[in-house]
Amino acid sequence: MFSIENRNKWFAEAINDDLQIFSTLKTVYYAGKSPFQTIDVIETGSFGRCLLIDGKMQSASIDEFIYHESLVHPVMLAHPNPKTVFVGGGGEGATIREIFRHKSVEKVVMADIDEVVVKTSRDHLPTHHAGAYSDPRLELHIDDAKKILFESPVNFDVIIFDLADPTEGGPAYLLYTKNFYEQVKKKLNPGGLVITQSGPAGLLTYKEPFPSIRNTLAAVFENTFEMAVHVPSFNDMYSYVIATDSKEDPRTWTTEQVDEKLKQRLGEDAFGKLQFYDGISHRGIVNIPKYLREAIKEEKRIYTEENPVYFH
Amino acid sequence: MFSIENRNKWFAEAINDDLQIFSTLKTVYYAGKSPFQTIDVIETGSFGRCLLIDGKMQSASIDEFIYHESLVHPVMLAHPNPKTVFVGGGGEGATIREIFRHKSVEKVVMADIDEVVVKTSRDHLPTHHAGAYSDPRLELHIDDAKKILFESPVNFDVIIFDLADPTEGGPAYLLYTKNFYEQVKKKLNPGGLVITQSGPAGLLTYKEPFPSIRNTLAAVFENTFEMAVHVPSFNDMYSYVIATDSKEDPRTWTTEQVDEKLKQRLGEDAFGKLQFYDGISHRGIVNIPKYLREAIKEEKRIYTEENPVYFH
């Protein structure tokens, strides 16, 4: 039975109209609202402690390292010496946790618009941020990422967008447009790179927003590099796009090169503590499935303020 | 979708192997264990605040009045002047809440074996007990109901069993046997009555334990009277059996007689505050469906310590 023993409380998530995922729900640590969204922190039997935004899984303690290591380390390695990093979103604190592993980093400016997400994560997601909020290199703004980035007196080596998907009318939509990326580019130091999470990348789910995000970035930057990785708590593959005018191509790195560079950047100890990312995993995630590559080839849409590509 | 809006957390209960009920889960007020069972207090969208024992619905704030008014008032009215009442179980406090409405009542002895149920109910189910735990007429024991009843220095006019079903190996089984009822009978004052909840009474669920409980009581007492009522949070009809050597037959009362007697016993005000029970409802619940009556006729089983009738 569904309700045997202690399995009578469930968290349900719709992947699409025809697919629902049920995870056993053990505890509700927090259930509240901000001016922007509903926020829950729950304990599940399958995924551990989870942050939900508007009822959807954002990250789970059991596997968030897959998502966050993939978001941070490839783009950081693609820069020769990243000292300044901007993070848009990322309220759980796990993105900055990974960034701070890089010894070269001197300053991280982070802007998350939702104070409740940040506070709730600090209070209830200890393994997500793991103390990163206390790192003296962090400059935290509870504000619009666009405003903070564009008004920043300094430029950045790496800019990381860890934002909600660009849904119609959603708060993050304006942070995915061509015009936005053109402005972002001006905030990069020479040789700088941008990465954004780009939504689901499974065979049933890749069509939006991944190809549109990638196409929009490709209209602004000389090169884009795509990655896809399986995240169990998303019940799906997930995608990222790196965009840059630099010539460095992460797809050409050998496994040895990645491992060597990682050890230099993080130190031998911190390298060993990564749970997902290393040279072989790197090659696994940069070699994306054929259907994603064909979607990239065929995509014509570009996100603009005037002609939004609706993503439901 | 199941997980639209705030409907992404669910409480699931198996009615049987082929039937599951899902209610939206809003909050977990309490989730713990006693030496006897697991105990939850949750808020659901459909049934309000609910007490769960071993994951199963015990009573819900939205409709517990149907169950408790039916458990208490008919048997109390069947006694000419009930002054002393014994309650076995009933930890939520709603059974004593209804008993104390009767002005004739001078003393209620209640024994619930599970301190955690009683404490959790007092803390988290305010509308269930509604202050009844503070009534000076209450003598509360956290102990085995059998022991407290049999060792009581006084006898009772009415004895009410609000216990878990007699499942194999369950803690309450010994409070449903022929031998137990023979002892119970000795603790009744002349003209006294016993009532016990008797499990589900729907067409799909009535076969156990209702007919066995009724048959066991009929082997000990001269008369039994059965009742059945629909309780939405049980997703089913629920049954009761009154057993007595008294000749008073509640099935013969007219609606006017019930209403008149209720007003006398409770006072006009308290009568008006009952949400379910009155003369017409009385006639509705004592006239039980044909399949229940036929089950009674055909039943041969009697609960004994030696030959338990297993109820799964």
Add this chain to the structure above:
Amino acid sequence: MFSIENRNKWFAEAINDDLQIFSTLKTVYYAGKSPFQTIDVIETGSFGRCLLIDGKMQSASIDEFIYHESLVHPVMLAHPNPKTVFVGGGGEGATIREIFRHKSVEKVVMADIDEVVVKTSRDHLPTHHAGAYSDPRLELHIDDAKKILFESPVNFDVIIFDLADPTEGGPAYLLYTKNFYEQVKKKLNPGGLVITQSGPAGLLTYKEPFPSIRNTLAAVFENTFEMAVHVPSFNDMYSYVIATDSKEDPRTWTTEQVDEKLKQRLGEDAFGKLQFYDGISHRGIVNIPKYLREAIKEEKRIYTEENPVYFH
């Protein structure tokens, strides 16, 4: 687990936004569409063979007798000698099956608008109609019940509406209005009676459409009599309203009177074959819960074509 053994296919029904019922699904006998609605016949583990209209449970082989015996026999007994009966809806054939048990009946005119429902029921619901479609007393029309009734050259002793609920924009709405009932009244013989199913009658569900239907009938007929009965496959209580200008009050019948009359009308054998309805069950269903009676008292709405009372 939900998906143990052969329990990996499920039929889900929403009782309301906060309550979902899951029944094991064994077989899909039929899944199709008519010009009016979608129609399924499925086998479930809990309720046997079920007819679904627009995905909602209409009747189940395991308990449809409760619904149909309650719909037919009380209103038939309330007429002194019912010879002519009109049925609106009732495509499963179980309503006419019960009507034909009455030896006095000479002619039944039935109009169901949906040929697919009738054909599917004849093909796949053998225990529902049990051959009733072949009774020579039946005059079956696949047509609008309103049209067939109003154009009928003869009047009727009893008119039975076994229709879909009066949902906004639904096909049946016009068969629940005051104006409609005024016309219906003209098609009754002197002393004739009307009955209609009136939607759910549980504590959580009774507010629509039951009180509005009852109030609308009460605006047209001198007397109304309400009934409520638990139907497991509806996961709820269900209601009926009898309306008539006759003085005969079914609530005053003793159990003996009902049983005696039933035996006369059906014959001793057929009486014994009823699975739910008899004198005691009669008294159980006509004595409706207090909350239903209070809803009746407070109701002011009347269904009209111009000001529909929307029922969602």
Add this chain to the structure above:
Amino acid sequence: MFSIENRNKWFAEAINDDLQIFSTLKTVYYAGKSPFQTIDVIETGSFGRCLLIDGKMQSASIDEFIYHESLVHPVMLAHPNPKTVFVGGGGEGATIREIFRHKSVEKVVMADIDEVVVKTSRDHLPTHHAGAYSDPRLELHIDDAKKILFESPVNFDVIIFDLADPTEGGPAYLLYTKNFYEQVKKKLNPGGLVITQSGPAGLLTYKEPFPSIRNTLAAVFENTFEMAVHVPSFNDMYSYVIATDSKEDPRTWTTEQVDEKLKQRLGEDAFGKLQFYDGISHRGIVNIPKYLREAIKEEKRIYTEENPVYFH
């Protein structure tokens, strides 16, 4: 709601005790039993037409190409000129469909123990086998794969096991032991390779049976090569192990080498028709996540007849 519109029938699958997947169920094409297992063919809204064995997803028309192309093409490319292939299991016919794309193949001997799976697949899974059962190069046995393989008068260039997982007491367990693989090895031509599906490979599910299968193969063959790929209808990553005494290492192939060899082996046209596998996808699946590699390092268990490693 779960049960909106046509979404009232669902297929449920337990990934583990804490995780359930619900897919909309459109049609049941077949539901039956063989002497070995229950077999269903259903249409789902999310995954298309699906074969279920004992209620568990085996393959789905929407994404079986990911699973079957990964099972067949890497191992075939690792052989310089595969002419003879043995298939154990594979009743859907999709494995042989992929094998027959290789122009070098002269003979495929396939043994599936369950005639009902084969017949049901031929009747109801047309896109799975796509006519492969009619290829004159096929020699099909409905029999124990072990018996057919060991009694085969000829040896094979490639042996492919597309079997059920080695669950305790399950029919396939004996096809995963060290002793079995030692016998298998004797049926390989020089330079020959074996591949077996090796169960789930997601972060939550990889621990059994993948590392044990790999370790058992590594005890018998000089080299093993592991692969992992995301299959949406399994709601997970899935794994394979290639085992061989050959020195050819598929992990060293460049994307260009894979594409070039594939075009030679299949022809330009057939190469273009592959939906998942090509040089880049190859590199994606042979570079497996860190946690899988660490599981391999730490694994000590070996499947033997005497000391089975139980997989639940």
